[in-house]
Amino acid sequence: MGAMDVTQVRSLLEQAQQGARGDSKALGNAPAKEFSDLLSQTSHQQKAADKAFEQYAVEGKGELHEVMAQIAKADVTFRFLLEVRNKLTDAYQELSRLQV
Amino acid sequence: MGEAVSLQVFDVTASALSAERRRLSVISQNIANAEVSGNAAHPPYRRQRVLFESVLNDAKGAIGRGAPGAIQARVTDAPGDFRRVLIKGHPDADAEGMVLFPNVNIVDEMVDMVDASRTYEANLAALRTWRQMLRQTLDMAR
Numbered sequence: 001m002g003a004m005d006v007t008q009v010r011s012l013l014e015q016a017q018q019g020a021r022g023d024s025k026a027l028g029n030a031p032a033k034e035f036s037d038l039l040s041q042t043s044h045q046q047k048a049a050d051k052a053f054e055q056y057a058v059e060g061k062g063e064l065h066e067v068m069a070q071i072a073k074a075d076v077t078f079r080f081l082l083e084v085r086n087k088l089t090d091a092y093q094e095l096s097r098l099q100v
Numbered sequence: 101m102g103e104a105v106s107l108q109v110f111d112v113t114a115s116a117l118s119a120e121r122r123r124l125s126v127i128s129q130n131i132a133n134a135e136v137s138g139n140a141a142h143p144p145y146r147r148q149r150v151l152f153e154s155v156l157n158d159a160k161g162a163i164g165r166g167a168p169g170a171i172q173a174r175v176t177d178a179p180g181d182f183r184r185v186l187i188k189g190h191p192d193a194d195a196e197g198m199v200l201f202p203n204v205n206i207v208d209e210m211v212d213m214v215d216a217s218r219t220y221e222a223n224l225a226a227l228r229t230w231r232q233m234l235r236q237t238l239d240m241a242r
Binding site: 073083 | 107235238
């Protein structure tokens, strides 16, 4: 645990954002900001689950069901992130297939 | 960063699980100490009981872990007279040969234990169902 950090995805997102910034200023970057917030929220939950697990297993603090509830929260948030990401990539692929 | 209400449900259930676990540990303490003898000068073990109370639903979630609607357990002494048993020659016996034993009734403790276990199970079922509902809701996006 701990090797994978969701915020690493953010740098990819920022690169994509910079690439797309050319003439799409009218769109604004509110959706990108929201996606980035979702990323940090997910990351926050993952870290909280990590910490709860570590405190229980290594330091013997806390209770098992609290660890499991935190893991369940992280799981749900991550699945939500995945669904949003799938929607975004689907939309991108639809656009890239567009016949001009 | 505020947490979505859908995630606070997990904290509320976790607080109920904590309370039931506390209750079970008090029950096992009562059973373990059921035969501790004593006399008027050194009273035996007094049965403990658990009271549940809701954590106040204010902005900060008051006492508990911050989730409105959570519950917590409080441990108090249970009233009731100690059992008096005639055992002559017992180290704790008084002048009449009476020894005091805790006001613990094993049958009551067993009933409480089943209740605690079932309530724990019910809370787990609520959590499982909620998680399943969330997953099904996520499938709406497909």
